[in-house]
Amino acid sequence: MSPRMSAIRVIENVVCSFCGCLCDDIVVEVDDGRITRVRKVCANGRGLFTHYDPAPRRPTVDGREVAWEEAVAEAAQILDRADSPLIYGLSSTATEAQRKAVALADKLGAMIDTTSSVCHGPTSLAMQAVGEPTCTLGEVRNRADLLLFWGCNPAVSHIRHFARYSVTPKGTLTPKGRRDRTVVVVDVRPTASTRAADLFLQVQPGADFEVLATLRALLQGAEIEAETVGGVPTAQLQDLVERMRTCRFGVAFMGMGLTQSRGRDLNVSELFTLVAELNQYARFCVIPMRGHGNVAGADQVLTWQSGYPFAVSFARGYPRYGPGEFSTVDVLARGEADAALILASDPVAHFPSAAARQLEHIPTIVLDPMPTLTAQVARVVFPTACYGVDAAGTAYRMDGVPIRLRPVLPPARPTDVDVLERIIEAVTVGN
Amino acid sequence: MNEQFTLITGRTPEQGQGLHEGKDSEAYRRATALVEMNPEDMAHLGIEEGQVVRVRTVTGQVEVPVCAGTLPPGLLFIPMGPAANVLIGTETESTGMPPFKGLAAEVEPT
Numbered sequence: 001m002s003p004r005m006s007a008i009r010v011i012e013n014v015v016c017s018f019c020g021c022l023c024d025d026i027v028v029e030v031d032d033g034r035i036t037r038v039r040k041v042c043a044n045g046r047g048l049f050t051h052y053d054p055a056p057r058r059p060t061v062d063g064r065e066v067a068w069e070e071a072v073a074e075a076a077q078i079l080d081r082a083d084s085p086l087i088y089g090l091s092s093t094a095t096e097a098q099r100k101a102v103a104l105a106d107k108l109g110a111m112i113d114t115t116s117s118v119c120h121g122p123t124s125l126a127m128q129a130v131g132e133p134t135c136t137l138g139e140v141r142n143r144a145d146l147l148l149f150w151g152c153n154p155a156v157s158h159i160r161h162f163a164r165y166s167v168t169p170k171g172t173l174t175p176k177g178r179r180d181r182t183v184v185v186v187d188v189r190p191t192a193s194t195r196a197a198d199l200f201l202q203v204q205p206g207a208d209f210e211v212l213a214t215l216r217a218l219l220q221g222a223e224i225e226a227e228t229v230g231g232v233p234t235a236q237l238q239d240l241v242e243r244m245r246t247c248r249f250g251v252a253f254m255g256m257g258l259t260q261s262r263g264r265d266l267n268v269s270e271l272f273t274l275v276a277e278l279n280q281y282a283r284f285c286v287i288p289m290r291g292h293g294n295v296a297g298a299d300q301v302l303t304w305q306s307g308y309p310f311a312v313s314f315a316r317g318y319p320r321y322g323p324g325e326f327s328t329v330d331v332l333a334r335g336e337a338d339a340a341l342i343l344a345s346d347p348v349a350h351f352p353s354a355a356a357r358q359l360e361h362i363p364t365i366v367l368d369p370m371p372t373l374t375a376q377v378a379r380v381v382f383p384t385a386c387y388g389v390d391a392a393g394t395a396y397r398m399d400g401v402p403i404r405l406r407p408v409l410p411p412a413r414p415t416d417v418d419v420l421e422r423i424i425e426a427v428t429v430g431n
Numbered sequence: 432m433n434e435q436f437t438l439i440t441g442r443t444p445e446q447g448q449g450l451h452e453g454k455d456s457e458a459y460r461r462a463t464a465l466v467e468m469n470p471e472d473m474a475h476l477g478i479e480e481g482q483v484v485r486v487r488t489v490t491g492q493v494e495v496p497v498c499a500g501t502l503p504p505g506l507l508f509i510p511m512g513p514a515a516n517v518l519i520g521t522e523t524e525s526t527g528m529p530p531f532k533g534l535a536a537e538v539e540p541t
Contacts, residue, residue, distance in 0.1 A: 043444065043447070043448050044444075044447045044448060046448075046451075047448060047450075047451020047452070048451070050451075051451040051452065113527070117527035117528065118527070118528060118529065118531075121526060121527045121528055122526050122528055125526060153441070153442070156442055156443060156444050156447065157442045157447065188439065188503070188506065189500075189501060189502045189503060189506060189508070190501045191501075202503070205437045205439060205506060205532070205533050206437070206533045256441060256531070256532070257532065259528060260440075260528060260530070260531040260532040260533075261439075261532045261533050262530075262533045264524065264526050264528050265526055310527065311527050323523075323525060323526050323527040324523055324524070324525030324526060324527060325525075327523060327526070327527025327528075328527070329521050329523055329527060329528075329529050330521070330523055330527060332521075333521035346454070349450075349454050349512065349513070349516075350511060350512075350516070351516060351529075352490070352516055352519040352520060352521045352529050353491065353516045353517050353519075354490070354520070354521050355521050355529075356516060371453060372454065373454050373455070376455075
């Protein structure tokens with residue numbers, strides 16, 4: 001073997017931390033400190049490995065490159081001067097960094113919120129109201145014979161979910177894979193995922209709650225006079241109820257079609273209640289399709305540190321919970337934050353414009369491995385390491401299973417933990 | 432059929448992959464600056480594939496090209512991103528969640 005060839009390192013079982021699937025079978029080839037080839041990764045996750053430039057970059061203040069000490073001092077000064085600072089994001093960083101973000105919020109008396117508030121925040125509200133009949137993706141793979149996907153499109157947003165966890169894998173009690181399962185998709189429009197389904201129920205936009213309420217009524221034996229409910233023939237709903245009642249192990253996966261539509265948390269509560277009631281007849285569980293790689297971890301960390309999963313304020317010295325009050329879109333739209341620290345997320349790219357614009361008017365600090373639109377308007381930017389690529393850490397899969405992220409590249413940049421620890425030391429508020 | 436539509440926003444493969452190239456890249460801009468419509472709705476309004484239309488909600492308006500999609504009549508889809516953000520308000524109904532799906536919207540040719 002030539003010296004050149006021996007320099008190529010093949011690393012197996014790498015975890016992709018792009019989405020909540022946390023696929024842990026990725027193969028990465030590294031040559032001379034650069035990722036040269038990535039196998040098994042999906043089209044969404046590939047860019048995490050191929051588009052991330054791990055070269056160390058200096059932080060910036062007002063667009064000017066500065067030493068790390070100067071950037072930390074500037075960030076600390078911004079936070080010290082603020083009366084009502086906000087910490088937001090957390091979902092694309094490791095659990096260890098999320099803990100530091102909560103510690104900083106606690107010390108500052110800040111509001112802290114995660115990207116859950118614009119994805120599965122309503123799901124958290126439903127869990128608190130109803131409970132969470134859950135299971136792991138391993139149980140889904142090995143046991144589930146009925147899969148219900150409601151208001152989600154995994155073929156686009158969680159590309160390997162069908163193949164690795166839910167629809168096609170061969171498991172202990174599902175030896176024939178796809179042929180051992182019935183797949184039902186509920187959506188307002190045909191999608192790539194509905195094409196993979198045995199049954200597609202097309203609901204009218206905004207009618208999810210009444211369709212779910214009808215399914216609950218049918219399960220309890222009620223007779224429905226209407227021929228259609230929410231655009232779906234009642235006979236089709238009756239058929240679905242029979243399939244759900246008589247399956248061996250059913251799993252409902254749900255997404256933004258429920259959380260972002262009219263009714264929001266009430267839609268999700270209705271689905272979770274239906275799933276709980278189905279357990280009188282069959283084993284049935286529900287798993288939210290979590291988007292960002294460690295957004296589930298953000299919920300976990302914030303809950304174990306403060307008691308609440310998102311939208312928390314430490315302003316009174318103890319944690320208070322307030323969706324609608326301490327959630328970031330509301331806080332920014334009302335102009336209630338006078339400084340912001342954005343950790344591993346890009347609200348300027350994904351928030352309603354009126355909320356996003358507020359980040360241009362208040363001093364903003366960004367920690368992110370990637371260039372983001374939020375970094376473009378921020379006063380202080382820390383280009384940190386990317387967990388799972390050039391830093392080690394922990395992330396929670398969509399089913400709440402923690403997975404260790406191993407670096408494939410040698411560490412060259414400070415991590416979010418490193419920077420947050422320095423900021424926590426430097427701020428004087430709370431000392 | 433009328434010109435009142437229901438707007439939903441969401442992910443697309445092009446949007447998901449374009450963001451890795453940078454959200455100020457041409458790939459991301461192309462992936463997010465469009466509106467999908469039902470072909471019958473397009474015919475009713477005399478709109479051709481690729482034609483730029485004005486989409487308006489109570490919050491704002493954008494001008495984006497039309498793309499025929501597999502949507503039921505009366506529904507519009509815009510990928511999550513800068514164009515969609517202009518149209519979405521900040522009322523969260525005490526949940527933290529803005530109305531990303533189910534907005535009343537109007538469409539008119541420019």
